[in-house]
Amino acid sequence: MTPPLRVAPANAVASACVQAAADVDPVVETSGLEKVYQGKVTVPVLRGVDLRVLPGEFVAVMGQSGSGKSTLLNILGCLDRPTGGTVRICGADTSRLDDTQLAHLRSETIGFVFQAHFLLEEFTCLENALMPVLIRHRRVRAEDRARVLALLRRVGIDDQRDKTPDTMSGGQNQRCALVRALANEPRLILADEPTGNLDSRSGAEVFALLREVSRETGVAVVMVTHDDRLARAADRILRIEDGQIQEIELAESDGAAGIRIRQ
Amino acid sequence: MLRFESLVALRHLRHGRGQTLLTVAAVAVGVTVIIFISSLIYGILGHVTGQLTDMLPHVMVRARERTPAAAPPRGGPAPGGGAFFARVERQNEQQKRLENWRHAADVIRAVPRVEAVAPAVTGQAIARRGGRRLGVQVFGADPAALDRVTPVTRYLSSGYYQGLGAEEVVLSYEAAEELGVAAGDRVRLASDEGAAATFRVVGIYDLGQEQYLAYVTLRAGQSLFGTRNAVDSLLVRTDDLYGADAVADRLAALLPGLEPDPWTRRFPEFVSSLGGYKATALLVSGFSLVASGFAIASVLIVSVVQKSRQIGILKSLGATRPQILTIFLLEGLGIAVVGGVAGALLGAAVVHGLGYFRQAPRHPGVPAEPLFPSDLSAALVGAAVASAIAATMIAALLPARRASGLDPVEVMR
Numbered sequence A: 001m002t003p004p005l006r007v008a009p010a011n012a013v014a015s016a017c018v019q020a021a022a023d024v025d026p027v028v029e030t031s032g033l034e035k036v037y038q039g040k041v042t043v044p045v046l047r048g049v050d051l052r053v054l055p056g057e058f059v060a061v062m063g064q065s066g067s068g069k070s071t072l073l074n075i076l077g078c079l080d081r082p083t084g085g086t087v088r089i090c091g092a093d094t095s096r097l098d099d100t101q102l103a104h105l106r107s108e109t110i111g112f113v114f115q116a117h118f119l120l121e122e123f124t125c126l127e128n129a130l131m132p133v134l135i136r137h138r139r140v141r142a143e144d145r146a147r148v149l150a151l152l153r154r155v156g157i158d159d160q161r162d163k164t165p166d167t168m169s170g171g172q173n174q175r176c177a178l179v180r181a182l183a184n185e186p187r188l189i190l191a192d193e194p195t196g197n198l199d200s201r202s203g204a205e206v207f208a209l210l211r212e213v214s215r216e217t218g219v220a221v222v223m224v225t226h227d228d229r230l231a232r233a234a235d236r237i238l239r240i241e242d243g244q245i246q247e248i249e250l251a252e253s254d255g256a257a258g259i260r261i262r263q
Numbered sequence B: 001m002l003r004f005e006s007l008v009a010l011r012h013l014r015h016g017r018g019q020t021l022l023t024v025a026a027v028a029v030g031v032t033v034i035i036f037i038s039s040l041i042y043g044i045l046g047h048v049t050g051q052l053t054d055m056l057p058h059v060m061v062r063a064r065e066r067t068p069a070a071a072p073p074r075g076g077p078a079p080g081g082g083a084f085f086a087r088v089e090r091q092n093e094q095q096k097r098l099e100n101w102r103h104a105a106d107v108i109r110a111v112p113r114v115e116a117v118a119p120a121v122t123g124q125a126i127a128r129r130g131g132r133r134l135g136v137q138v139f140g141a142d143p144a145a146l147d148r149v150t151p152v153t154r155y156l157s158s159g160y161y162q163g164l165g166a167e168e169v170v171l172s173y174e175a176a177e178e179l180g181v182a183a184g185d186r187v188r189l190a191s192d193e194g195a196a197a198t199f200r201v202v203g204i205y206d207l208g209q210e211q212y213l214a215y216v217t218l219r220a221g222q223s224l225f226g227t228r229n230a231v232d233s234l235l236v237r238t239d240d241l242y243g244a245d246a247v248a249d250r251l252a253a254l255l256p257g258l259e260p261d262p263w264t265r266r267f268p269e270f271v272s273s274l275g276g277y278k279a280t281a282l283l284v285s286g287f288s289l290v291a292s293g294f295a296i297a298s299v300l301i302v303s304v305v306q307k308s309r310q311i312g313i314l315k316s317l318g319a320t321r322p323q324i325l326t327i328f329l330l331e332g333l334g335i336a337v338v339g340g341v342a343g344a345l346l347g348a349a350v351v352h353g354l355g356y357f358r359q360a361p362r363h364p365g366v367p368a369e370p371l372f373p374s375d376l377s378a379a380l381v382g383a384a385v386a387s388a389i390a391a392t393m394i395a396a397l398l399p400a401r402r403a404s405g406l407d408p409v410e411v412m413r
Helices: A016-020 A069-076 A099-109 A125-137 A142-154 A170-182 A200-217 A228-232 B004-016 B018-053 B101-109 B143-149 B173-179 B218-224 B241-254 B268-306 B308-316 B321-354 B378-404 B408-412
Strands: A028-037 A043-053 A058-063 A084-089 A110-113 A188-192 A220-224 A236-241 A244-250 A259-262 B059-063 B074-077 B083-086 B114-129 B132-141 B156-159 B168-172 B186-191 B196-205 B213-216 B233-238 B258-262
Touching: A028 A069, A043 A069, A043 A084, A043 A236, A043 A244, A058 A069, A058 A228, A069 A084, A069 A188, A069 A220, A099 A110, A099 A125, A099 B321, A110 A170, A125 A142, A125 A170, A125 B004, A142 A170, A170 A188, A170 A200, A188 A200, A200 A220, B004 B018, B004 B321, B018 B268, B018 B321, B018 B378, B059 B241, B101 B114, B101 B233, B101 B241, B114 B143, B114 B173, B114 B218, B132 B143, B132 B173, B132 B186, B132 B218, B143 B233, B168 B173, B168 B186, B173 B196, B186 B213, B196 B213, B196 B218, B213 B218, B233 B241, B241 B258, B268 B308, B268 B321, B268 B378, B308 B321, B308 B378, B308 B408, B321 B378
Parallel strands: A058 A220, A058 A236, A110 A188, A188 A220, B132 B213, B168 B196
Antiparallel strands: A028 A043, A028 A084, A236 A244, A244 A259, B059 B233, B059 B258, B074 B083, B114 B132, B114 B186, B114 B233, B156 B196, B168 B213, B186 B196
16 A cells, blocks of 8 residues: 655655765756746746756656646746746756757757647657657657667557557557657656556556656656655655645655655 | 658648648639639730731831921900900821831831831722722732731731732722622722722731721832822831830931831820730739638638647747748648649639630631630749749748747647
C-alpha cells in the first residue's frame, strides 16, 4: 500500500542526488518567480518561486488544481513569460531572449509531454516522433532517424512507426509523445500529468519509461502530477501552495513513511 | 523528406481533402471567370476594332486646308438707337491637292513605325446601272499599295482587286446589291467634277458594313476627279493602331505644309468607347479576383482556427513564428498554384470550345463569323494566373499572421 503523504519539518535532509550535484550547473534555476494574471480580477498565481533542477534530477510537482503547476511548467518551457523574477534554462536568462530565441531554446533543450498526447493527426508515429528534429534542422539526418527509431524500440512501439495516432492506443500515443520529447536529446523534459489520460496500467508503464529514460540519458524531468504514487518515485517532490513552492521529502526513516517539507 | 514547413503545409492540404478541394475550386473558378470574361471582352473589342479600323488608314495625310479668313465683324449704331452686327460667314473649305506627293510619300515611309503609304484620290461619285443611281465613295489608288494600308483583298467575297485594270472597279457588297450588278457587269461612275467613265465590275468587297464604296486605280481616280497627276491624300498604315497619334505628330513636324490626321482624331467617340470596354474588362476581372480572394481567405481562416491547437503544439516543439507563417503561406501558395493552373486549363478549354459556335454567314460566299469572338493569349492566361496567385497570397497572409501569433498556452489549454 502506498504510504500517505505528510508534512515534515523544515530543513529536512536534501536528497543525495541534489547534494552530490550541488556544484553542477542547474538545468533550471528560478529566482523570485512571479506570475500574475491580469483580468477583471488580478490573480497572482506564482509568488516568488525559487527553484533549481539539476541534470538527471526527476522532480515531481504537486498541488491543488489551479495552484499554478501548469503555469510554472509553461514558464519553465518558455511558452509563457513571468511577470517577475528570473528564469534561467541551461544558464540562459529567458527574460533576455526574444520569441525566436525562446523557440530555439525550446527546440534545443526542452521536451514536452502533455496530458493529452498532442500528436499531429496528419503524421505517422515516426514522423511525429521526428517532428522536433524537423523543426530544429528543417530536415532529418540519418543519425536523427536512427536515434529516434532506437527510442521507439526502447519504448516498445517501433512496430507502430507507420501508423497514425488515430489507429494507435492511448498508451502507444503517449509513448510516441515521450519519444518526441526526447528526439532532440533535450536537457529538460517538462511533463504535465503525462499519465492523466491513461488507464492505471498504461499510466504506470509510461511513467516507468519516463523514469528509466531519465536515468539512462541523464535528462532532467519536471513532472506535474496528482498521483502520490508517481510522485514518490521522483528524486524530489515539490508542492505548490498559495503561489509558493515547498519541497517535500519522503521520510524513509519515518516508520509511517510520511513526507517532510523543506522550507 | 521535405523541409519542415513544406511537409506540414502539404499534409494540411492533403488531410483537408474536401476543404482543400473547395478552396482550390474557388481559385480555379475565379481564374476561369477572369480568363473567360477577359478573353470574351477583348475578343469582341478586337473584332469590333478590326471591323471598324481594318479599312481605316491609321493616318491620313492631306494638304493643309484652305480656310479663308472670316471678315472682322462690322457694326454700328442702328437707326432708331439700336445696334446691328454683321458677319461674313466662312466659305466652304476646299481640299487642296498634293502635287509633290512622291517626295512626301518618301519622307513618310522613312518615319519609324510606318508600314505602308498609299497615295489616293477620293471623292463622291454617282454610280449608274440602267435606271439605278447610287452615291458612292470612290477610292482611286494603286491596288498593291492600298492593300497594304487597307486590305481590300482580304474582304473580297468574289473577284479580284490586285491587278485591277484602268477600266475595272471593285464595289462594296451593298453598292453592288443596290445597283443590282455582279462581277462582269458594267457600271458608270460620274464625279461631281463632271468627269465620267464606265467600269467593269471585277470584284465584290464585303466588310459587313452598310457602305457604298468603289475602288478604282489611281489613274482612273485622277481622271474621274480631274486631279491630273496630283492626289488628295496619302494613306498611312502604322505597325500599331494606337500609336497613330505619335506617328501623326512626327509627320506634322517633318511635313509642315501637310496635315496628318490620325484615325483617333477622326473617331474620338470610338476611341473613348474602346477605353470603356477595356475598363469594363478590368473591373470584371478585378471583381472576380476579389471574390475568389475572399473565398480563399475565409477557408484559410477556418483552417487556422481548426489547426490552432496544432500550431500550439508545433510552437511547444520549437517552431518559430516565421516557420508557422511560412507553413500557412505555403498552403496558400499550393492552393493558388493548383487552382490557378486548373483554372487556366479550364478557362482555355471553355474559350476554345466557344470558338466552335459560329454565326450564320451574312451572305453566301462570306465565311461565317464566330458567335463569341474571343482573344485568348498566353499573356492573358499568365496575367490571370499571376493575379490569382497574388490575390491568394494576400488572402493567405491574414490567417497566416494570425496563426503565427497564436499563444501556444492559450490554444493548448
